[in-house]
Amino acid sequence: MAVVVTTDEERERLAEQLVTLPVYELVDVLRRVLPHYTEDSYGIRTELVLAEATDYEDEPGLELELVAWPDRDYYDGGLGLYQGLWENGHCAKCDIQVTSNAKRAFCPFCGSRCSLT
Numbered sequence: 001m002a003v004v005v006t007t008d009e010e011r012e013r014l015a016e017q018l019v020t021l022p023v024y025e026l027v028d029v030l031r032r033v034l035p036h037y038t039e040d041s042y043g044i045r046t047e048l049v050l051a052e053a054t055d056y057e058d059e060p061g062l063e064l065e066l067v068a069w070p071d072r073d074y075y076d077g078g079l080g081l082y083q084g085l086w087e088n089g090h091c092a093k094c095d096i097q098v099t100s101n102a103k104r105a106f107c108p109f110c111g112s113r114c115s116l117t
């Protein structure tokens with residue numbers, strides 16, 4: 001049985017705080033949280049990531065893009081562009097599409113620098 005360390009009410013309060021954030025600030029919070037859930041054993045690495053799923057009406061299936069973490073050094077400690085996840089790119093190492101609010105960001109899986117447009 002799982003050990004519950006917070007109450008429903010505590011988690012609800014946390015969610016209420018998070019939902020008030022613009023997406024680029026939510027992403028910055030999750031950048032600090034999700035990597036703690038990485039599992040790495042027997043040559044298999046599993047990373048908890050944030051992804052954006054898009055359904056294009058005239059195409060089958062969903063398009064999935066990993067949300068890349070803005071390169072805060074490049075933006076002098078800032079979060080990049082204060083906009084939605086409107087930049088798109090590709091992580092060459094993981095061969096996967098990425099999206100971000102920033103044009104310079106890191107792949108959430110491998111940490112490679114990605115250029116987005």
Ligand SMILES: [Zn+2]
Pocket residue numbers: 091092093094095107108109110111112
């Ligand atoms: Zn990658």
